[in-house]
Each structure stands twice: as C-alpha cells, then as structure tokens.
Amino acid sequence: MKLGIKFPAVVDTIDNPTDRAYTGWPDRLYVVDRDGRIAFKSAPGPFGFKPAGVEETLKKLVPQTAATQ
Numbered sequence: 001m002k003l004g005i006k007f008p009a010v011v012d013t014i015d016n017p018t019d020r021a022y023t024g025w026p027d028r029l030y031v032v033d034r035d036g037r038i039a040f041k042s043a044p045g046p047f048g049f050k051p052a053g054v055e056e057t058l059k060k061l062v063p064q065t066a067a068t069q
Contacts, residue, residue, distance in 0.1 A: 007062065031057045 012018040029042035040057035
C-alpha cells in the first residue's frame, strides 16, 4: 500500500557522526524533532523496539494536513 507520506531522513556519513551522537548499546529507535531534540527513544532493542511509539510520536510531530498531501 502506498501512503504517499514524505518526510526527511538522516543518513549517516562514512565518518558516523550521527551514530556517535545518538548511539546506545544495544540499539534503540529514535525520533528527532525539527529542533534536533529527541522526541522518542525506545527501550534497548530488539525486544524494546516499539514501532507503535514511533508512530504515535510522528503523528504528534507531523501535522495531519502534511500526511494527506
């Protein structure tokens, strides 16, 4: 199913500055808001990964009109 939702994504460079800034061991899921603040941080993964928490956070951060365009 194609939702047509568009949002920016961050891809780390070969030097891994994003990894160094936000990494946790074990891995976690993060949502970073437009001001660079962490809006959602999961519990340690993989069992702590809660995609529903990511979805809920994104729904709060992204205006509903943007999701329907």
